[in-house]
Amino acid sequence: MNQASDRKWFWIGSALVLVALLVLPFLLKNYRVFQLNLVMVYAVAVLGLNILTGFNGQFSLGHGAFYAFGAYTAAILMDKFGVPYWATLPVAFVVCFVFGTLIGFPALRLAGHFLALATFALAVAVPQLLKYKGIEAWTGGVQGIVLSKPQPPFEFRLFDQALSPDRWLYFFTLFVTLVMFLLAWNLLRGRVGRALVAIRDHPIAATAMGINLPVFKTLTFGTSAGFTGLAGALGGIAVAYVSPDSFTANLSIFLLVGVVVGGLASIPGAIFGGLFIQFVPNIADEISKSAPAAIYGVLLIGLMYLMPGGVMGGVHRLWARLRARTEG
Amino acid sequence: MKLTSITLALASVAALAISGTAWAQKKYDPGASDKEILIGGISPYSGPASAYGAIGKAISAYFDKVNAEGGVNGRRIKFISVDDGYNPAKTVEQARKLVEQEEVLLLFQTLGTPPNSAIHKYMNDRKVPQLFVATGATKWGDPKNFPWTMGWQPNYQSEARNYAAHILDTKPNAKIAVLYQNDDYGKDYLKGFEDGLGDKAKTMIVAKATYEVTDPTVDSQIVSLKASGADTFFNITTPKFAAQAIKKAGEIGWKPTHYLNSVSNATGTVMLPAGVENSTGIISAFYIKDPTDPQFQKGKEWDDFVAFMKKYHPTGAMNDNFNVYGYTVGQTMVEVLKKAGDNLTRENIMKQAANLDMTLPMLLPGVNIKTGPDDFFPIEREQLATFNGKSWELFGKVYGR
Numbered sequence: 224m225n226q227a228s229d230r231k232w233f234w235i236g237s238a239l240v241l242v243a244l245l246v247l248p249f250l251l252k253n254y255r256v257f258q259l260n261l262v263m264v265y266a267v268a269v270l271g272l273n274i275l276t277g278f279n280g281q282f283s284l285g286h287g288a289f290y291a292f293g294a295y296t297a298a299i300l301m302d303k304f305g306v307p308y309w310a311t312l313p314v315a316f317v318v319c320f321v322f323g324t325l326i327g328f329p330a331l332r333l334a335g336h337f338l339a340l341a342t343f344a345l346a347v348a349v350p351q352l353l354k355y356k357g358i359e360a361w362t363g364g365v366q367g368i369v370l371s372k373p374q375p376p377f378e379f380r381l382f383d384q385a386l387s388p389d390r391w392l393y394f395f396t397l398f399v400t401l402v403m404f405l406l407a408w409n410l411l412r413g414r415v416g417r418a419l420v421a422i423r424d425h426p427i428a429a430t431a432m433g434i435n436l437p438v439f440k441t442l443t444f445g446t447s448a449g450f451t452g453l454a455g456a457l458g459g460i461a462v463a464y465v466s467p468d469s470f471t472a473n474l475s476i477f478l479l480v481g482v483v484v485g486g487l488a489s490i491p492g493a494i495f496g497g498l499f500i501q502f503v504p505n506i507a508d509e510i511s512k513s514a515p516a517a518i519y520g521v522l523l524i525g526l527m528y529l530m531p532g533g534v535m536g537g538v539h540r541l542w543a544r545l546r547a548r549t550e551g
Numbered sequence: 552m553k554l555t556s557i558t559l560a561l562a563s564v565a566a567l568a569i570s571g572t573a574w575a576q577k578k579y580d581p582g583a584s585d586k587e588i589l590i591g592g593i594s595p596y597s598g599p600a601s602a603y604g605a606i607g608k609a610i611s612a613y614f615d616k617v618n619a620e621g622g623v624n625g626r627r628i629k630f631i632s633v634d635d636g637y638n639p640a641k642t643v644e645q646a647r648k649l650v651e652q653e654e655v656l657l658l659f660q661t662l663g664t665p666p667n668s669a670i671h672k673y674m675n676d677r678k679v680p681q682l683f684v685a686t687g688a689t690k691w692g693d694p695k696n697f698p699w700t701m702g703w704q705p706n707y708q709s710e711a712r713n714y715a716a717h718i719l720d721t722k723p724n725a726k727i728a729v730l731y732q733n734d735d736y737g738k739d740y741l742k743g744f745e746d747g748l749g750d751k752a753k754t755m756i757v758a759k760a761t762y763e764v765t766d767p768t769v770d771s772q773i774v775s776l777k778a779s780g781a782d783t784f785f786n787i788t789t790p791k792f793a794a795q796a797i798k799k800a801g802e803i804g805w806k807p808t809h810y811l812n813s814v815s816n817a818t819g820t821v822m823l824p825a826g827v828e829n830s831t832g833i834i835s836a837f838y839i840k841d842p843t844d845p846q847f848q849k850g851k852e853w854d855d856f857v858a859f860m861k862k863y864h865p866t867g868a869m870n871d872n873f874n875v876y877g878y879t880v881g882q883t884m885v886e887v888l889k890k891a892g893d894n895l896t897r898e899n900i901m902k903q904a905a906n907l908d909m910t911l912p913m914l915l916p917g918v919n920i921k922t923g924p925d926d927f928f929p930i931e932r933e934q935l936a937t938f939n940g941k942s943w944e945l946f947g948k949v950y951g952r
Contacts, residue, residue, distance in 0.1 A: 365735060
């Protein structure tokens with residue numbers, strides 16, 4: 224009985240959220256719509272890293288590199304080959320999947336902290352590699368690549384607001400984000416998800432149960448890199464500019480912060496991770512010009528103190544307490 | 552003419568008198584009103600380049616001073632300065648916030664070549680001024696293709712032309728070796744240098760060597776440049792490599808006339824670590840007064856600067872070049888706003904910015920700010936100085952247009 228009413232409320236809630244998401248961009252200024260766009264981009268990137276770190280227990284401090292590869296893949300395809308923006312996303316996914324699998328293979332021998340360090344080396348190296356002279360004709364070197372914003376394919380008005388390029392891109396990103404979250408949900412709730420968690424919690428027991436450890440671990444790395452790379456492509460299209468300085472090692476760390484803040488091994492948590500990555504630096508900057516990084520640190524510590532399991536952990540705890548009260 | 556506060560006051564009275572006749576035709580674009588002028592700024596207050604954040608703070612302090620003294624033509628300046636952490640993706644977001652959300656009249660002193668590149672197209676598409684950007688790349692002075700963007704400090708090419716002019720004056724038969732970083736910055740300097748030497752560039756430059764930012768050292772390049780038999784050396788390197796090059800040249804006993812680009816002429820981070828015995832005698836170019844040079848620590852101009860720092864920017868270091876920079880570029884902005892009078896449209900701001908001819912108190916004597924409809928390079932004059940083992944000693948005439 225309780226289960227059924229829970230489910231009913233879940234569907235009603237989801238429908239309301241979807242309607243709100245569809246109407247929202249017409250109530251906000253273009254600049255805010257652009258920010259929401261980036262939130263979704265970061266959410267997908269965080270989701271990718273969460274598959275690896277949250278579900279499979281492999282640490283990566285180098286996912287900013289995959290984000291960069293995805294962004295550059297999209298930018299080069301659009302700029303040099305005239306490929307339409309939407310067609311660059313699957314390519315970015317595949318490129319990063321292959322690359323991630325290649326990285327994931329040697330990573331099999333590196334456990335825990337060592338893997339974190341190896342991937343961090345990748346994150347540190349990428350901005351410099353992107354400046355390399357030999358590929359400057361493609362990457363534009365230090366100057367990067369300036370892109371044109373995708374134009375909406377049709378005209379449309381709501382609440383007297385036109386469907387601007389930002390709003391069009393919002394709907395495009397929203398669609399892609401929903402698809403990616405559904406994919407992740409499908410992948411993780413069943414056999415594969417259970418296998419990943421088993422590997423995380425007890426690799427020896429997992430092997431004993433017939434899980435092929437090397438295959439699962441490398442493919443997880445690849446899938447995770449693919450998700451983050453696709454997010455990078457979306458981000459590059461939204462910002463309409465890519466350059467080596469956009470993808471410093473900090474980005475990798477921010478993504479990991481997003482995973483932890485949202486909640487390890489939580490799919491909806493990735494959304495809160497995206498919100499955190501996008502908005503908290505802005506809040507910190509508004510509080511203090513002298514030490515925005517310090518304010519950021521304080522906010523992060525405060526949040527971790529209040530919600531040690533991330534935002535989703537906190538939500539679950541609150542929910543459990545409410546349920547206990549209504550039932551009791 | 553020296554621009555003292557008296558002449559400034561006279562000028563503003565004159566401007567008021569002139570604009571008084573045209574009060575009926577006040578014109579405003581977003582960000583300007585009878586009471587206020589909104590200006591946006593983007594600085595790296597966090598991240599790898601946060602040392603440059605000092606400039607944004609000095610500018611804010613200078614606008615506080617202007618406001619405390621009555622503002623510009625009766626309007627307060629509201630300077631909204633935000634952080635991009637030197638990340639171009641963030642710069643785009645912040646520029647859009649300032650233009651679309653805060654609705655500023657213009658962006659001022661956005662810092663760094665990559666961040667400014669990221670918003671170059673956006674600002675020009677939206678026709679919002681991107682004024683006096685804080686980078687030396689030559690591409691900011693392209694009024695034909697980017698009429699809404701303008702630099703401020705001497706660009707790399709004009710600085711290199713000044714060294715070329717000095718070589719032609721003093722050593723017309725020099726055999727020159729050039730070391731440059733293999734990217735836009737290095738090539739920008741080299742182009743200016745070759746343009747400056749003109750027809751003689753081909754015969755005078757006897758050797759060129761390059762390095763990558765990722766190289767560990769430039770030792771082998773220095774050895775091969777010495778082997779070319781050059782007696783003059785133009786050193787186009789960023790601080791770490793500059794120190795290495797100076798040191799290596801000293802170690803292998805190469806003593807050319809050594810020109811060092813201004814990117815790396817900091818005493819503390821380059822000249823002293825390279826070894827005083829190696830760095831003494833090197834020549835570089837300057838355009839603002841060094842606050843640690845005793846010859847500038849007197850007179851009304853210095854007193855005004857000190858009074859400003861004490862009253863409005865007490866946390867800033869008096870000996871920090873960035874504060875002189877922020878103070879002086881702030882004065883340039885205020886001058887443009889003054890000249891714009893009551894016609895505070897974005898178009899008129901660019902028109903006035905492209906119509907400057909003045910000196911400012913903390914610019915070196917003889918260095919001026921001059922622009923025109925086809926000249927978007929405000930400062931092009933510089934004076935050369937030699938390093939005497941402790942500090943830079945200015946000498947000779949002021950070079951540049």
